[in-house]
Amino acid sequence: MRVLVTGGAGFIGSHLCEALLAEGHEVVAVDNLLTGRLENIAHLLSHPRFRFFQQDVLEFELMPVDAIYHLASPASPVGYRRYPIETLVVNSLGTLRLLEGAKEYGARFVFASTSEIYGDPLVHPQSEEYFGNVNPVGPRSCYDEGKRFGEAATMEFVREYGVDARIARIFNTYGPRMDPHDGRVVPNFIMRALLDEPLEIYGDGRQTRSLCFVSDMVAGLRLLMERDGLAGTVVNLGNPDERTVLDLAELIRRLTGSSAPLVFLPPRPDDPGRRCPDIRRARELLGWEPLVPLEAGLVETIAYFRDVVAQIAVRDE
Numbered sequence: 001m002r003v004l005v006t007g008g009a010g011f012i013g014s015h016l017c018e019a020l021l022a023e024g025h026e027v028v029a030v031d032n033l034l035t036g037r038l039e040n041i042a043h044l045l046s047h048p049r050f051r052f053f054q055q056d057v058l059e060f061e062l063m064p065v066d067a068i069y070h071l072a073s074p075a076s077p078v079g080y081r082r083y084p085i086e087t088l089v090v091n092s093l094g095t096l097r098l099l100e101g102a103k104e105y106g107a108r109f110v111f112a113s114t115s116e117i118y119g120d121p122l123v124h125p126q127s128e129e130y131f132g133n134v135n136p137v138g139p140r141s142c143y144d145e146g147k148r149f150g151e152a153a154t155m156e157f158v159r160e161y162g163v164d165a166r167i168a169r170i171f172n173t174y175g176p177r178m179d180p181h182d183g184r185v186v187p188n189f190i191m192r193a194l195l196d197e198p199l200e201i202y203g204d205g206r207q208t209r210s211l212c213f214v215s216d217m218v219a220g221l222r223l224l225m226e227r228d229g230l231a232g233t234v235v236n237l238g239n240p241d242e243r244t245v246l247d248l249a250e251l252i253r254r255l256t257g258s259s260a261p262l263v264f265l266p267p268r269p270d271d272p273g274r275r276c277p278d279i280r281r282a283r284e285l286l287g288w289e290p291l292v293p294l295e296a297g298l299v300e301t302i303a304y305f306r307d308v309v310a311q312i313a314v315r316d317e
């Protein structure tokens with residue numbers, strides 16, 4: 001199959017490209033490197049079945065493909081605050097354009113949505129039936145509402161044109177190749193622990209997140225694409241192992257052997273208080289559930305960031 005991955009030079013996208021190539025697919029990746037990094041796919045560039053276009057999804061000339069994963073979008077709160085308009089555009093106009101491509105070429109389509117469409121949730125854990133609690137004008141809304149628009153667009157292309165499109169609501173995902181400077185909790189805590197700098201906790205640290213290792217996420221995305229008969233399906237993908245931010249900080253300190261202190265800063269506005277996926281639907285429809293325990297995933301991620309820190313040290317010498 002020929003597969004298009006938008007956001008292919010990003011964190012999840014690069015792992016997805018790698019997995020698709022390993023399965024024998026031809027992979028076309030498009031990425032404007034807004035928040036992604038060429039080094040994530042440097043090892044793939046010479047692969048005979050891999051093609052990379054450094055372009056915006058709105059400029060990229062669509063070509064016949066069998067499947068489209070639309071992952072292009074800033075994803076971290078720091079990233080989408082830095083690029084709010086770009087975030088709105090890629091999830092709205094970008095999604096519409098790629099859906100047009102899916103319609104034209106009869107390609108299957110997976111839209112990378114997010115647990116953020118549940119906002120600061122009032123029900124717990126979050127199942128796909130929950131409509132969410134989103135502040136439409138707050139600092140996170142460019143992302144949350146952008147993704148909600150993307151979901152609505154995807155569903156209309158299923159209903160109006162019979163496009164075989166599916167929606168993945170991705171919960172917090174971590175692993176090697178996360179950008180050390182994108183401000184997300186895992187890279188922030190690991191980098192600071194390794195550098196013996198204070199780990200900054202926003203608020204009291206009792207807010208929760210449920211972290212999914214990237215290989216599990218890629219497996220879930222692929223199953224969502226590859227299973228037949230799932231047009232119009234919306235599925236949560238995430239690991240229901242829920243932890244407080246404070247527990248995560250302690251765990252990372254222990255696994256890195258760091259004695260960096262914890263400091264408490266004011267909470268971020270509209271920061272969701274609790275987040276945990278209900279993954280019953282993914283279990284039933286995809287036979288999927290996460291396999292990598294948090295500690296094992298963090299150990300692998302810490303090894304990656306140790307290399308990042310070592311490279312920074314060499315560069316600064």
Ligand code: NAD
Pocket residue numbers: 006007008009010011012013030031032033034035036037055056057058070071072073074075076079086090094112113114115169170171172173174
């Ligand atoms: P990432 O920032 O590493 O990857 C996104 C990629 O999209 C980047 O390489 C960026 O350069 C590219 N991009 C952005 N705008 C583009 C445009 N207009 N044209 C072409 N490329 C563009 O983020 P990620 O964590 O890999 O996230 C991938 C997708 O998964 C995103 O859609 C994100 O919203 C979704 N998601 C991720 C998480 C997570 O925890 N990682 C959680 C929920 C949803």
Ligand code: UDP
Pocket residue numbers: 076077078172183184185186188189200201202203207209245268271272
């Ligand atoms: N967080 C924190 N310190 C950091 C980075 C994040 O306390 O250095 C908290 C943040 O306030 C949120 C959680 O960790 O409650 C997850 O934040 P992240 O930016 O990774 O993603 P989010 O799930 O909010 O999109």
